[in-house]
Amino acid sequence: MAKEKSVYTCTECGGTSPRWLGKCPNCGAWNTLVETVAEGAAKNRYQAGVVRGLHAPQAVATLSEIEAADVERQPTGLDELDRVLGGGLVAGGVVLIGGDPGIGKSTLLLQALDALARTAKVLYVTGEESGAQVALRSRRLGLAASSVRVMAEIQLEKIAAALDAEQPAVCVIDSIQTLYSDELTSAPGSVAQVRECAAQLTRIAKSSGTTIVLVGHVTKDGALAGPRVLEHIVDTVLYFEGDTHSSFRLIRAIKNRFGAVNEIGVFAMTDKGLKGVANPSAIFLSTHGDPVAGSCVLVTLEGSRPLLVEIQALVDSGGPSPRRLSVGIERDRLAMMLAVLHRHAGIAMSDQDVFVNAVGGVRISEPAADLAVMLAIQSSLRGRALPRGFIAFGEVGLAGEVRPAPRGQERLREAAKLGFSVAIVPKANAPRGNARPIEGLTIHAVDRIEQAIELARTL
Numbered sequence: 001m002a003k004e005k006s007v008y009t010c011t012e013c014g015g016t017s018p019r020w021l022g023k024c025p026n027c028g029a030w031n032t033l034v035e036t037v038a039e040g041a042a043k044n045r046y047q048a049g050v051v052r053g054l055h056a057p058q059a060v061a062t063l064s065e066i067e068a069a070d071v072e073r074q075p076t077g078l079d080e081l082d083r084v085l086g087g088g089l090v091a092g093g094v095v096l097i098g099g100d101p102g103i104g105k106s107t108l109l110l111q112a113l114d115a116l117a118r119t120a121k122v123l124y125v126t127g128e129e130s131g132a133q134v135a136l137r138s139r140r141l142g143l144a145a146s147s148v149r150v151m152a153e154i155q156l157e158k159i160a161a162a163l164d165a166e167q168p169a170v171c172v173i174d175s176i177q178t179l180y181s182d183e184l185t186s187a188p189g190s191v192a193q194v195r196e197c198a199a200q201l202t203r204i205a206k207s208s209g210t211t212i213v214l215v216g217h218v219t220k221d222g223a224l225a226g227p228r229v230l231e232h233i234v235d236t237v238l239y240f241e242g243d244t245h246s247s248f249r250l251i252r253a254i255k256n257r258f259g260a261v262n263e264i265g266v267f268a269m270t271d272k273g274l275k276g277v278a279n280p281s282a283i284f285l286s287t288h289g290d291p292v293a294g295s296c297v298l299v300t301l302e303g304s305r306p307l308l309v310e311i312q313a314l315v316d317s318g319g320p321s322p323r324r325l326s327v328g329i330e331r332d333r334l335a336m337m338l339a340v341l342h343r344h345a346g347i348a349m350s351d352q353d354v355f356v357n358a359v360g361g362v363r364i365s366e367p368a369a370d371l372a373v374m375l376a377i378q379s380s381l382r383g384r385a386l387p388r389g390f391i392a393f394g395e396v397g398l399a400g401e402v403r404p405a406p407r408g409q410e411r412l413r414e415a416a417k418l419g420f421s422v423a424i425v426p427k428a429n430a431p432r433g434n435a436r437p438i439e440g441l442t443i444h445a446v447d448r449i450e451q452a453i454e455l456a457r458t459l
Helices: 079-085 105-116 131-140 156-166 191-208 229-233 280-284 331-345 367-382 408-417 449-458
Strands: 006-010 033-037 094-099 122-126 149-152 170-174 211-216 236-241 248-256 264-270 273-276 295-302 305-317 324-327 352-358 390-392 422-426 442-446
Touching: 033 191, 079 236, 079 248, 079 264, 079 273, 094 105, 094 191, 094 229, 105 122, 105 131, 105 170, 105 211, 105 273, 122 131, 122 156, 131 149, 149 156, 156 191, 191 211, 191 229, 264 280, 280 305, 295 367, 295 408, 305 367, 305 408, 324 331, 331 352, 331 367, 331 449, 352 367, 367 390, 367 422, 367 449, 408 422, 422 449, 442 449
Parallel strands: 094 211, 094 236, 122 149, 122 170, 170 211, 295 390, 324 352, 390 422, 422 442
Antiparallel strands: 006 033, 236 248, 248 264, 264 273, 295 305, 305 352
């Protein structure tokens, strides 16, 4: 029997090479080529008119003449999930959701399907569990009377036939890495199988109007497993995040063709499944009896939602090799902030260990966190707590200037609504002229970091 020929496929772009290379010749990524079995000649799957699920080619049209209406959305019954999706599921859309094992992906989708099943026909395709296991999980979640249709199958052609026969409004595939197509010889989970199965399911969704939700595995680095082209094929990419030792979970939109990105939804894991958290700021704030040194509350934005997050800093005597560690804050940005504090505010910490943490496991990437981080650091260094009910936000540049943050008024209103009374903000974010003052909130506007540090010392 002839030996099967191998090719090396890039997990980032899907390009192939006849031999292993350290750098992909197509996209330039390093260490992304994996060995796969070379596929034979194509079986006319892409010839015009014979691709399953596609109609005849449409005529070319002028963009301004194409009629376009707002897409209708189907609420999932979970408000936090709908927020991340942009209002609900879109007919014919393809959603990819990834997360660590045991984080709650299957639980979340089973709850959403149970709510959708009350008004529409739904199908749950499982390739990792049997139908009995799914039924047991639904009973643990209190969904014993669920009308969700379940199919345990991993062959793409049989799933396509079931979709054609059932015509569901929403179908969940759990997971895309377990599927295989008979038209390919490689094993399930390989680059070729994942790419082909996802492409075929996307064509079915677009032609039939069925919304398909794909569950994806993640690598040890937290990225979605398989070729990166998988994220380009689908309409929406969601990441389910959280510590398995904590009861809180975050779902974040990384890509969304039908809504805003970087929206987050917050869930709490209970014995009856995942429950939406109406006030997520509460989980990102510590409950100190009295103000403590090294703590400053930041008003950050996640998509369209203002969130209050506590920033904690600890400055301690280090030695000849002081450490700078951060959790939830970029470490390089922390080093830059320490340099700005030294140069412009006269606060030297070259012999001090500096630790910074964002409470609740949230990751903060926006530069508007700079001011809060610096104030928390100087509070820990001096051993003096900031006043109760204090918040801050603003970007700090290398020249020491404090730059405005986007949608500053919304941040201030959210802080006032939660009972905060004192704020240090960039001058451009302070209410101006005839603007109505924010009741209960005293706002101090600054345009330099040294002004903010001095003001914090006198409060």
